[in-house]
Amino acid sequence: MSSALIITIVGIAVGAIVVVVLAKKLMHAMRGSEIAGTSRQELTARWAKIEQLAMQNDEMSGKMALMEADKFFDLALKMMMFSGDTMGERMKVAGYKFPKMQDAWQAHILRNKMVHDAQFSLRPDSARRAVGQYKNALKQMNVL
Numbered sequence: 001m002s003s004a005l006i007i008t009i010v011g012i013a014v015g016a017i018v019v020v021v022l023a024k025k026l027m028h029a030m031r032g033s034e035i036a037g038t039s040r041q042e043l044t045a046r047w048a049k050i051e052q053l054a055m056q057n058d059e060m061s062g063k064m065a066l067m068e069a070d071k072f073f074d075l076a077l078k079m080m081m082f083s084g085d086t087m088g089e090r091m092k093v094a095g096y097k098f099p100k101m102q103d104a105w106q107a108h109i110l111r112n113k114m115v116h117d118a119q120f121s122l123r124p125d126s127a128r129r130a131v132g133q134y135k136n137a138l139k140q141m142n143v144l
Contacts, residue, residue, distance in 0.1 A: 047072065047135070047144055054124075054131040062127025063114060069134040070111045073104060076143045094141070104137035106130070 038046075050072065054065035070087075077090040084090035087108065095101035107130035114120045138144045 044144060047138070051131060051135075054128045057124050059122055059124065062122050062124045066107070066111050066114060066122065066127050066130050069131045070108060073108075073134045073138065076138060076141060080141065080143075098137065098140050100137045100140040103133035107133040 050065050050068045053061050053068065056062070056065075074087045074090070077084075077087065077094055080094070082090040082093045084093055091101055091105060091108065095105075110122075110126065110130050114122055135144060
């Protein structure tokens, strides 16, 4: 055998191994058991802190909880490799696979109103409802 043929065969074998390893990592991420090297236990603990913040009965805590829930949700979408340049684009793509994405859309719209309207006032019960909407979608996505 010529050295060029051996190099080609080795290159194909290495490429196949890389594809298999990447496919396994992708499938693991799609199951939602690990996001960005974070265990399910760590994700659950982080989410519990967001819910605790939302349970406080003041506007600022509710706003912070909504912002953190929105960031958490977007991270989950990114790590599950949903395409899109914006969170809204990623949510549209994910919506084909996860019907409860509509819940998260309502929460994301509320978050956008809060961020873009200086006069916006967020009631604590609205913040809790929005965090719950994100939680429902995250559960369906098998993140929580």
